[in-house]
Amino acid sequence: xxxxxxxxxxxxxxxxxxxxxxxxxxxxxxxxxxxxxxxxxxxxxxxxxxxxxxxxxxxxxxxxxxxxxxxxxxxxxxxxxxxxxxxxxxxxxxxxxxxxxxxxxxxxxxxxxxxxxxxxxxxxxxxxxxxxxxxxxxxxxxxxxxxxxxxxxxxxxxxxxxxxxxxxxxxxxxxxxxxxxxxxxxxxxxxxxxxxxxxxxxxxxxxxxxxxxxxxxxxxxxxxxxxxxxxxxxxxxxxxxxxxxxxxxxxxxxxxxxxxxxxxxxxxxxxxxxxxxxxxxxxxxxxxxxxxxxxxxxxxxxxxxxxxxxxxxxxxxxxxxxxxxxx
Amino acid sequence: xxxxxxxxxxxxxxxxxxxxxxxxxxxxxxxxxxxxxxxxxxxxxxxxxxxxxxxxxxxxxxxxxxxxxxxxxxxxxxxxxxxxxxxxxxxxxxxxxxxxxxxxxxxxxxxxxxxxxxxxxxxxxxxxxxxxxxxxxxxxxxxxxxxxxxxxxxxxxxxxxxxxxxxxxxxxxxxxxxxxxxxxx
Amino acid sequence: xxxxxxxxxxxxxxxxxxxxxxxxxxxxxxxxxxxxxxxxxxxxxxxxxxxxxxxxxxxxxxxxxxxxxxxxxxxxxxxxxxxxxxxxxxxxxxxxxxxxxxxxxxxxxxxxxxxxxxxxxxxxxxxxxxxxxxxxxxxxxxxxxxxxxxxxxxxxxxxxxxxxxxxxxxxxxxxxxxxxxxxxxxxxxxxxxxxxxxxxxxxxxxxxxxxxxxxxxxxxxxxxxxxxxxxxxxxxxxxxxxxxxxxxxxxxxxxxxxxxxxxxxxxxxxxxxxxxxxxxxxxxxxxxxxxxxxxxxxxxxxxxxxxxxxxxxxxxxxxxxxxxxxxxxxxxxxxxxxxxxxxxxxxxxxxxxxxxxxxxxxxxxxxxxxxxxxxxxxxxxxxxxxxxxxxxxxxxxxxxxxxxxxxxxxxxxxxxxxxxxxxxxxxxxxxxxxxxxxxxxxxxxxxxxxx
Numbered sequence: 001x002x003x004x005x006x007x008x009x010x011x012x013x014x015x016x017x018x019x020x021x022x023x024x025x026x027x028x029x030x031x032x033x034x035x036x037x038x039x040x041x042x043x044x045x046x047x048x049x050x051x052x053x054x055x056x057x058x059x060x061x062x063x064x065x066x067x068x069x070x071x072x073x074x075x076x077x078x079x080x081x082x083x084x085x086x087x088x089x090x091x092x093x094x095x096x097x098x099x100x101x102x103x104x105x106x107x108x109x110x111x112x113x114x115x116x117x118x119x120x121x122x123x124x125x126x127x128x129x130x131x132x133x134x135x136x137x138x139x140x141x142x143x144x145x146x147x148x149x150x151x152x153x154x155x156x157x158x159x160x161x162x163x164x165x166x167x168x169x170x171x172x173x174x175x176x177x178x179x180x181x182x183x184x185x186x187x188x189x190x191x192x193x194x195x196x197x198x199x200x201x202x203x204x205x206x207x208x209x210x211x212x213x214x215x216x217x218x219x220x221x222x223x224x225x226x227x228x229x230x231x232x233x234x235x236x237x238x239x240x241x242x243x244x245x246x247x248x249x250x251x252x253x254x255x256x257x258x259x260x261x262x263x264x265x266x267x268x269x270x271x272x273x274x275x276x277x278x279x280x281x282x283x284x285x286x287x288x289x290x291x292x293x294x295x296x297x298x299x300x301x302x303x304x305x306x307x308x309x310x311x312x313x314x315x316x317x318x319x320x321x322x323x324x325x326x327x
Numbered sequence: 328x329x330x331x332x333x334x335x336x337x338x339x340x341x342x343x344x345x346x347x348x349x350x351x352x353x354x355x356x357x358x359x360x361x362x363x364x365x366x367x368x369x370x371x372x373x374x375x376x377x378x379x380x381x382x383x384x385x386x387x388x389x390x391x392x393x394x395x396x397x398x399x400x401x402x403x404x405x406x407x408x409x410x411x412x413x414x415x416x417x418x419x420x421x422x423x424x425x426x427x428x429x430x431x432x433x434x435x436x437x438x439x440x441x442x443x444x445x446x447x448x449x450x451x452x453x454x455x456x457x458x459x460x461x462x463x464x465x466x467x468x469x470x471x472x473x474x475x476x477x478x479x480x481x482x483x484x485x486x487x488x489x490x491x492x493x494x495x496x497x498x499x500x501x502x503x504x505x506x507x508x509x510x511x512x
Numbered sequence: 513x514x515x516x517x518x519x520x521x522x523x524x525x526x527x528x529x530x531x532x533x534x535x536x537x538x539x540x541x542x543x544x545x546x547x548x549x550x551x552x553x554x555x556x557x558x559x560x561x562x563x564x565x566x567x568x569x570x571x572x573x574x575x576x577x578x579x580x581x582x583x584x585x586x587x588x589x590x591x592x593x594x595x596x597x598x599x600x601x602x603x604x605x606x607x608x609x610x611x612x613x614x615x616x617x618x619x620x621x622x623x624x625x626x627x628x629x630x631x632x633x634x635x636x637x638x639x640x641x642x643x644x645x646x647x648x649x650x651x652x653x654x655x656x657x658x659x660x661x662x663x664x665x666x667x668x669x670x671x672x673x674x675x676x677x678x679x680x681x682x683x684x685x686x687x688x689x690x691x692x693x694x695x696x697x698x699x700x701x702x703x704x705x706x707x708x709x710x711x712x713x714x715x716x717x718x719x720x721x722x723x724x725x726x727x728x729x730x731x732x733x734x735x736x737x738x739x740x741x742x743x744x745x746x747x748x749x750x751x752x753x754x755x756x757x758x759x760x761x762x763x764x765x766x767x768x769x770x771x772x773x774x775x776x777x778x779x780x781x782x783x784x785x786x787x788x789x790x791x792x793x794x795x796x797x798x799x800x801x802x803x804x805x806x807x808x809x810x811x812x813x814x815x816x817x818x819x820x821x822x823x824x825x826x827x828x829x830x831x832x833x834x835x836x837x838x839x840x841x842x843x844x845x846x847x848x849x850x851x852x853x854x855x856x857x858x859x860x861x862x863x864x865x866x867x868x869x870x871x872x873x874x875x876x877x878x879x880x881x882x883x884x885x886x887x888x889x890x891x892x893x894x895x896x897x898x899x900x901x902x903x904x905x906x907x908x909x910x911x912x913x914x915x916x917x918x919x920x921x922x923x924x925x926x927x928x929x930x931x932x933x934x935x936x937x938x939x940x941x942x943x944x945x946x947x948x949x950x951x952x953x954x955x956x957x958x959x960x961x962x963x
Contacts, residue, residue: 204717
C-alpha cells in the first residue's frame with residue numbers, strides 16, 4: 001500500500017491488516033499516555049481544500065499521537081476555478097519536506113491526481129474527494145461494525161476476522177455520497193451484504209453494477225434484510241430546491257419515507273447498530289430518538305476514526321510495504 | 328528458513344527446556360518468589376517463551392492452576408523502534424498487560440535472541456508509556472553478542488559467540504512446529 | 513514553380529499510376545504523366561521533383577469540418593499558422609476554423625481576419641465557421657448573411673462548444689441560412705441535463721463520482737433538430753455525434769428523407785469512458801468518451817454511411833489547463849495529426865467493417881467538402897482537378913510523441929500509442945506543404961513573403 005486513495009483499492013488482507021492495526025492503536029488510546037513515538041521526526045500535511053473540521057482534527061489527533069509533526073494547510077477557495085493551484089500547492093509541500101499528505105478536495109479524483117501526477121513522491125491519503133471516496137470513513141465504519149458484530153479475539157475487536165455474512169443497510173443520498181461508495185467497496189471486500197436504500201433520484205445511473213442490492217423502500221428493506229447495521233447518510237436540505245437539482249419534493253416527505261424514526265428503530269433487529277458518518281441532520285434523515293439510542297454507535301465512530309487514521313498513517317509511513325502473512 | 332551453506336543445531340528441544348527451567352528458577356531465586364513478578368514476552372518468539380517461563384514459575388511455586396494471564400503478558404515494541412524507516416513495516420502484535428498493571432512490579436522482559444540491544448531499548452520505552460515498574464529485568468534464550476547499546480541480560484539460556492554474518496534461527500513448537508536453535512552461515 | 517511527378521501511387525488504394533502536378537492542378541495521369549513532365553535538361557524554367565510512391569496510397573487532400581485554431585484570443589494554445597501546419601502534416605488541405613474564439617467569430621470582420629491569417633500562413637485552405645448567435649450566447653442570431661457575403665464566404669455556422677438549445681432560435685437559423693446555401697452545425701447538448709457534467713453518465717461515472725453527461729442530452733437535441741430541419745425544409749449538420757442512440761436517430765432521419773449530415777471524431781471511434789478511470793484530464797472532452805457499445809455503434813454508422821464524415825474536433829489547450837484536477841481541466845483533445853491514423857486503425861484495418869481507402873476519401877475529404885460547400889476540395893484525382901492530395905504510407909507505424917507533434921499544444925489522448933499509417937506528403941494547390949513527413953517551412957516563408 002503506497003497511498004490510500006480508494007477503499008476499492010484494498011484487498012481483503014490489506015483491509016483486515018488495517019483493521020487489526022486499528023485495534024492495536026485503539027488499545028493504546030485507553031492508556032494514560034496515549035502518545036506513541038512511531039512517527040517521530042516525520043511531517044504530515046493536512047491539505048484541506050474543503051472545510052471539514054471533524055475530519056481534519058481526527059487526522060491531526062492521529063498524526064500527533066504517533067508523534068508526527070502536523071502542518072494544517074487550508075486552501076479553501078483558492079482552487080477549483082483554476083486547478084493550477086493544486087499542482088503548485090503540491091510542489092510547495094514537497095519543497096517543505098512533507099512526508100505524507102492527507103488531502104480533502106471537492107473535486108473527485110484530486111487525491112488520485114496528487115498521487116499519480118509526479119508532482120510529489122510522498123504517500124497520499126484521501127480524506128474525502130468530491131462524490132468519489134472517503135476510505136478512512138469506510139474503514140472506521142467497518143472497524144465499528146466488526147467490534148459490535150464479530151467481537152472475539154484480543155480486546156474483543158474481532159482481530160483477524162472480516163465481516164462475512166454481515167447485513168448492512170445504507171440509507172440516503174447515495175448519488176452525492178463518497179461515504180456510500182467507499183462503504184460499498186470495502187464492505188463487499190470484507191464479505192458483508194450491502195443494501196442501498198434511497199429515492200431513485202438519489203441513486204447514480206450505473207448503481208445496478210455495484211456489488212450490492214438496491215431498494216427504494218426502507219420499511220421493506222428493514223423487514224426483509226433484517227440488518228445487522230443500518231447506516232444513515234447525511235442529506236443536504238438544499239438538494240430539494242430546483243437550483244439544487246430538485247431531487248425530492250420536501251424534507252418532510254424525505255423524512256417520512258427514508259428517515260430513521262422511532263417506528264423504524266423499533267422494527268430493527270435487537271442487535272442492529274445504528275450508524276451515521278456525521279454531521280447529522282436530526283429530524284431529517286435520523287430522529288433524535290435513534291441518534292441517542294443505546295444502539296447508536298455515532299459517538300464511538302468518531303473515536304474509532306482517530307485509531308483508524310493512526311493505523312493508516314502508521315502503515316503508510318513506517319517503512320516499506322507491509323509484510324505478507326506475518327501472523 | 329535457512330539457505331546458508333552450513334547450519335548447526337546449537338540447542339535441541341531438551342536443551343531449550345532445561346535452559347528455561349533454569350531461568351525460571353533463577354528468576355524466582357533472585358526475586359525471592361513470584362509475587363510481584365510480571366513476565367512480558369516480546370513478539371513474535373518472546374511471547375511463547377514468556378508463557379513457558381510463566382508455567383515453570385507457577386509449577387515451582389506449587390500453584391500450577393493459577394491463571395497464567397495474571398503473570399504473563401506481551402509487549403509489542405514495533406512502534407517504539409528507531410529503525411522503522413529502514414525496515415519494512417511489521418504488522419503490529421497485540422500488547423497485553425496483566426490486569427494488575429506494571430506499577431511497582433518487577434517486570435521481566437523475555438525475548439528469544441539478544442543482539443544489538445535495540446529491541447530492548449524500544450521495549451524499555453514502551454514500558455515507560457505503560458507504567459512505572461519497580462525494576463525491569465531481561466531474560467533471553469540466546470545472547471549472540473554484538474551489542475550496540477549498554478544493555479545486558481539478567482538471565483541467559485546460552486551465550487553463543489557469533490560473527491555478524493551468521494544467522495541465529497530460533498524455532499518454537501507454538502509457531503514453527505518444533506523446538507530448536509540453529510546457527511547458520 | 514516546382515512541379516511534381518508522382519510515380520506509381522495507388523489511387524484510393526486501387527491501381528498504381530503516375531500523377532503529374534503542375535500549375536496547381538493534376539496535369540496528367542497514367543502513362544501520360546511522365547511524358548507531360550519536362551525533361552530535366554536544364555532548358556526548362558520548371559523544376560520537376562520526382563517522388564517514388566510505389567508503396568504509397570494517394571488520397572484527395574483531407575478536409576476537416578471541425579477544427580479549433582484558437583486564434584484570435586488563445587494564441588497560447590494554437591495559432592492559425594501552427595494549427596494549419598499541424599493540419600498539413602496530418603494530410604489536410606482544408607480546415608474549418610470553429611467560431612468560439614475571442615472575440616467570437618460572429619461578424620464579417622472576425623471571419624475575414626481568420627480567413628486572411630490562413631491565406632498568409634499558406635499551409636492549407638482555412639474556411640472560417642461563423643457563429644450562429646451573437647457571442648455564442650444563444651440569444652440572438654449573428655449577422656449570418658454578412659459572414660456569408662464576406663471574403664471568407666462562410667457556409668458553415670455553428671455555436672460549437674455551446675448548443676443552440678432554444679428551439680425557436682434554432683428554427684430561425686435553419687431557415688435563414690437557406691438564403692445562401694449555408695448549414696447549421698449543431699453541438700447537440702441539452703444544457704440543463706448536462707449542468708456540471710464532466711464525463712459520460714454510466715457505470716464509470718458512478719464509480720468515479722464525476723457528474724455525468726447522459727447520452728439522452730445529445731440524442732434529445734438531435735431528434736428535435738432533425739424534425740425541425742424536416743419541418744422547415746433545411747439541411748442540418750450534427751457535430752461530433754457520440755452515442756448509439758444518436759446513430760439510430762440519424763439513420764431514421766435519413767430513411768425519412770431528412771437532409772441531415774453527421775460527423776464523428778476519431779477519438780469517439782476508439783476511446784471509451786474507461787480511459788477516464790485514472791482521472792487523467794487528457795481524456796476529458798465534450799461530448800465525453802462513451803461506452804464500448806457506443807464506439808461499436810458509431811463505427812457501424814460510419815461504415816454504413818449513416819455518419820457522413822470524420823471530423824477532428826481538434827481542440828488544443830495549454831498544459832496548465834490539463835495539468836490539474838479533472839474537474840478543473842479544459843475539455844478537448846488535439847486530433848489533426850492523428851486523425852487519419854486513428855481512422856485507419858478503427859476502420860480500414862478492422863476486419864469487422866468493409867471500409868476501404870475510398871471510404872476514407874469519402875468521409876474525410878469529399879463529404880466534408882460537400883457539406884462545407886468547398887468546391888475546390890474533396891475532388892476526384894483526375895486530370896484538370898485541383899492538385900490537392902495526400903500520399904500515405906499504409907504500412908508504416910509510428911508512436912505518438914506529444915512534444916514532436918506540430919500543434920502548439922500537447923493534449924493528445926494518444927500519447928505513446930502506436931498507430932498505423934503515416935502521411936508522407938501533402939499537396940495543396942499543387943505545392944507540397946509536407947514532404948517526407950515533415951512540413952516545408954521554406955514554402956511557408958515564400959508564401960508569406962508573396963502575400
